[in-house]
Amino acid sequence: MRIPLTLVTGFLGAGKTTLINRLLRDPALSDTAVIVNEFGEVGIDHLLVEEASDGVIELSDGCLCCTVRGALVDTLVDLAARVADGRAARLKRVVIETTGLADPVPVLQALAAHAQLAEAFSIDGVVTVVDTLHGDGTLDEYEEARRQVAVADRLVLTKADQAQPEALAQLEARLGEFAPGAELVDAGKASATMLIDCSALDAGRRAARVAHASQHDHCHDHPHHHGDGCDHVHRHHHGAPFDTVFLSGEAPMPLAVLEGFLDLLRSQCGNHILRLKGLVETAETPERPLVVQGVRQILGAPRYLERWPDGTRGVRLVVIGTSLDAEYVRGIFSAFTGQARIDTPDRAALQENPLAIAGYSTGF
Numbered sequence: 001m002r003i004p005l006t007l008v009t010g011f012l013g014a015g016k017t018t019l020i021n022r023l024l025r026d027p028a029l030s031d032t033a034v035i036v037n038e039f040g041e042v043g044i045d046h047l048l049v050e051e052a053s054d055g056v057i058e059l060s061d062g063c064l065c066c067t068v069r070g071a072l073v074d075t076l077v078d079l080a081a082r083v084a085d086g087r088a089a090r091l092k093r094v095v096i097e098t099t100g101l102a103d104p105v106p107v108l109q110a111l112a113a114h115a116q117l118a119e120a121f122s123i124d125g126v127v128t129v130v131d132t133l134h135g136d137g138t139l140d141e142y143e144e145a146r147r148q149v150a151v152a153d154r155l156v157l158t159k160a161d162q163a164q165p166e167a168l169a170q171l172e173a174r175l176g177e178f179a180p181g182a183e184l185v186d187a188g189k190a191s192a193t194m195l196i197d198c199s200a201l202d203a204g205r206r207a208a209r210v211a212h213a214s215q216h217d218h219c220h221d222h223p224h225h226h227g228d229g230c231d232h233v234h235r236h237h238h239g240a241p242f243d244t245v246f247l248s249g250e251a252p253m254p255l256a257v258l259e260g261f262l263d264l265l266r267s268q269c270g271n272h273i274l275r276l277k278g279l280v281e282t283a284e285t286p287e288r289p290l291v292v293q294g295v296r297q298i299l300g301a302p303r304y305l306e307r308w309p310d311g312t313r314g315v316r317l318v319v320i321g322t323s324l325d326a327e328y329v330r331g332i333f334s335a336f337t338g339q340a341r342i343d344t345p346d347r348a349a350l351q352e353n354p355l356a357i358a359g360y361s362t363g364f
């Protein structure tokens with residue numbers, strides 16, 4: 001019996017990790033292995049997958065559709081061997097969460113083309129998570145998002161409770177055109193098993209769509225690592241360049257300082273930010289990490305995790321955007337966290353004049 005494998009994809013901030021967390025909490029899916037792909041040298045996503053434990057395998061340092069495809073294949077070959085020799089006898093399903101910028105087509109092709117994997121696993125389906133608040137604009141702007149939708153077996157709509165009914169109906173109609181035959185499900189109304197199990201859907205339709213999508217030019221530059229663990233740029237030839245800035249600090253941050261930083265970041269760079277996420281050790285509650293989440297201009301309600309997932313405290317934030325001025329972002333972070341940087345004004349001066357970062361002159 002081959003083990004069903006589900007690919008969970010969807011653009012940055014669509015709600016993939018939230019969905020995975022629901023899966024992990026559902027007892028019906030307890031024998032599921034979750035493989036999380038991270039984008040960036042210092043990943044955050046696996047920390048946000050709650051109860052990250054035996055069942056969660058982290059593939060960091062790259063994008064699944066290009067640099068870490070080999071690592072995924074190795075991981076799956078290893079899983080298959082564990083099942084075969086009884087070390088993972090209970091494994092019933094594998095779920096792979098791609099990064100928000102991944103193209104699912106080369107991933108599906110790599111799995112299907114590998115004889116050993118094709119024998120051990122059957123691709124049950126592609127579940128694409130679509131943010132109903134931003135989905136329309138994202139589909140307009142990003143080829144990556146269109147490809148993710150185009151190959152879906154099931155489209156899971158998130159944040160539908162906050163969407164305007166007319167806008168939602170319009171998006172649903174558009175999704176129907178992009179992925180004819182794909183099932184549309186409201187994330188808020190379906191059980192985790194229903195969202196992930198695609199066995200009842202017609203896989204033939206997906207195969208046809210994947211074949212169609214793979215005929216269209218797929219061209220990537222590989223991510224560039226600058227060697228300092230801070231940031232790198234992921235450029236897809238199809239669309240805009242994506243910039244990733246990693247911010248870290250060892251000292252706890254008072255909530256008011258964090259708020260000041262986020263306010264300034266959003267007011268000055270909001271148009272360039274696609275995604276903001278991370279864990280913060282606050283001065284007020286240092287024993288529990290504060291999860292900071294933002295999708296475009298919308299900042300999620302702050303929530304605390306029970307404990308530090310990997311024992312590392314401090315501040316770790318990732319900002320992903322397009323045409324993002326990394327120096328400016330790092331400059332205001334340094335000013336707010338009191339990290340000494342040459343030529344950088346302190347927090348008070350910045351709040352007075354946000355453009356005071358030396359050399360910063362984009363036209364807001």
Ligand SMILES: Nc1nc2c(ncn2[C@@H]2O[C@H](COP(=O)(O)OP(=O)(O)OP(=O)(O)O)[C@@H](O)[C@H]2O)c(=O)[nH]1
Binds near residue numbers: 015100160
């Ligand atoms: N209201 C509402 N918020 C949601 C829903 N799903 C996700 N969110 C919020 O959207 C934000 C992003 O969710 P994630 O699950 O981290 O998104 P993601 O697709 O894993 O993001 P990346 O890993 O950056 O691509 C978080 O603040 C979530 O709380 C939903 O169905 N309803």
